[in-house]
Amino acid sequence: MSRSIFQEAGLTLQRMVWSKRAASWDEMSNPGLDRVVAELISMVGDRPEATAIDLGCGSGQLSIPLAAHVKEVFAVDIAPKMVELLEEKLDRQGVTNVKALVGSVQELGVGPSSVELVCSNYVLHHLSDREKAAFVSDAFSWLIPGGEIIFGDMMFGRGATAEDRAVIAEKIKTLLGKGLGGWWRIAKNGVRYLFRIQEKPISLSAWVELLKKAGFVEIATTRIVAEAGIITAKKPLQ
Ligand SMILES: C[S@@+](CC[C@H](N)C(=O)[O-])C[C@H]1O[C@@H](n2cnc3c(N)ncnc32)[C@H](O)[C@@H]1O
Structure with missing residues (x-):
């Protein structure tokens, strides 16, 4: 997708805002967010053969628990400070199957049909509506047939x-x-x-429309706490 000066500015803003907020986000305790992560993990279940991507991983709130349920996690965040904090935690906790990377949802070089799972938590509301649609179609291409997208966000x-x-x-x-x-x-x-x-949140039903348009099937929505929802959807086998 070609990028306008406004989109570039948007990415720079996210990088700056989240680098500045990294330490306080890492230390913050938020029972609502913890519930969303717990629910997300239970929806993932155990997938010992799966390669997963966690987009906007922050300092690992989802990537670290997710790592215990899959083969490996590629954890990506636009803010270098978040990735630094995640790497420190991985070292401290001895978690070896998470690869932390600086990058943006909009510019990931993931090959077609190369991952089993695309996850994200509390990130996608930062994308413009056009970027959300592009992300959904990118995720569809990254997933193997039968692969799944599972994400939580304010919706x-x-x-x-x-x-x-x-x-x-x-x-x-x-x-x-x-x-x-x-x-x-x-x-x-x-x-x-x-x-x-x-x-820039959108409703559960608006997400469902985007996912349907991209070709996803078995789309399910769950409202967790007042503002937050989780969506799961699959890439068809054929
Ligand atoms: C609200 S925090 C959520 C962090 C973590 N997923 C969690 O559950 O606590 C949002 C995160 O998304 C990242 N982010 C925002 N826009 C992004 C983008 N376009 N690409 C990648 N990461 C992004 C921020 O740097 C920040 O770490």
């Missing part, structure tokens, strides 16, 4: 459906309960969300 649209409005209302209610800090986050995230800067 809600811009308020067109009752489900969107319920998720947004619940998010606002939770943040209002957190006092001044919460109000600041409503203002900050509201602007990002409305103007599609940094936060």
